[in-house]
Amino acid sequence: MNHVLGAPVGTLQGTVVVAEDLTASSVEVSVETAAINTLNPVHGDDLRSEHYLDVAQYPAMTFQSTAVAESAAGVWHDPSCAVWGGPICAASPPSGAMV
Numbered sequence: 001m002n003h004v005l006g007a008p009v010g011t012l013q014g015t016v017v018v019a020e021d022l023t024a025s026s027v028e029v030s031v032e033t034a035a036i037n038t039l040n041p042v043h044g045d046d047l048r049s050e051h052y053l054d055v056a057q058y059p060a061m062t063f064q065s066t067a068v069a070e071s072a073a074g075v076w077h078d079p080s081c082a083v084w085g086g087p088i089c090a091a092s093p094p095s096g097a098m099v
Contacts, residue, residue, distance in 0.1 A: 011035050023068055030062040 014029035033055040038044040048055045 022070070025065075025068045027065040027068075028062065030060050032060055033058055 011032035012029065014027065017026045019025045033053045034048060036044070036047065036053070038047055047053055050056070053061070
């Protein structure tokens with residue numbers, strides 16, 4: 001099962017390319033917004049409504065990396081993928097996979 005924000009989603013598609021030179025790596029992920037399920041019908045309906053995701057207007061949300069860089073702490077991340085100033089798409093070697 002795939003999860004977004006800790007809740008199951010129906011359709012999640014993506015591509016992760018891990019290059020030998022990690023700075024040439026990339027990530028692209030797309031989620032069908034109508035399929036996001038919070039496991040609470042009231043909250044889920046509100047999340048999918050025009051108040052938040054507006055699934056009628058925006059049937060999918062997509063993240064596409066713009067760069068992969070190593071932080072001072074040795075964590076690989078996309079600098080454009082951040083919330084509240086911190087990376088949300090990051091991986092520590094030796095896994096080599098974005099999480």
